[in-house]
Amino acid sequence: MARVVVDVMPKQEILDPQGQAVAAALPRLGFEGISEVRQGKRFELEVADDVDDAALDQIAETLLANPVIENFVVRRVEA
Amino acid sequence: MARVVVDVMPKQEILDPQGQAVAAALPRLGFEGISEVRQGKRFELEVADDVDDAALDQIAETLLANPVIENFVVRRVEA
Numbered sequence: 706m707a708r709v710v711v712d713v714m715p716k717q718e719i720l721d722p723q724g725q726a727v728a729a730a731l732p733r734l735g736f737e738g739i740s741e742v743r744q745g746k747r748f749e750l751e752v753a754d755d756v757d758d759a760a761l762d763q764i765a766e767t768l769l770a771n772p773v774i775e776n777f778v779v780r781r782v783e784a
Numbered sequence: 785m786a787r788v789v790v791d792v793m794p795k796q797e798i799l800d801p802q803g804q805a806v807a808a809a810l811p812r813l814g815f816e817g818i819s820e821v822r823q824g825k826r827f828e829l830e831v832a833d834d835v836d837d838a839a840l841d842q843i844a845e846t847l848l849a850n851p852v853i854e855n856f857v858v859r860r861v862e863a
Contacts, residue, residue, distance in 0.1 A: 769806065
């Protein structure tokens with residue numbers, strides 16, 4: 706078994722209202738110095754050893770991310 | 785300016801219906817060999833250089849994660 710992490714973030718040119726809401730809340734709560742917040746998703750998958758990188762890319766592209774508005778990165782990590 | 789990533793994941797003992805939905809959909813779409821999926825959040829922050837790690841931890845704990853049900857990891861990355 707391998708552990709795979711897929712990070713999904715809104716593309717830079719896409720509005721990110723969740724991230725903007727967090728960024729706007731920070732000064733109200735007394736935290737200064739944060740100029741931008743973007744919010745995305747992180748998936749952790751337990752994957753059998755015979756699943757190859759092409760299959761993982763296809764899973765990320767079809768099920769975990771919306772490639773029209775989101776970028777994704779697939780990486781294998783230490784279990 | 786520094787770039788900070790905060791990963792927020794549901795604790796292991798917490799049910800994760802979003803992740804379970806993805807895991808259940810994978811075999812229906814023809815992807816075998818994925819035994820577990822957990823879904824969390826990923827935040828990317830642009831942070832001024834004078835913001836210290838204690839402030840970042842406090843931001844993550846109060847605004848980005850719910851420590852009752854979620855674990856979080858704060859790390860500085862290359863800009």
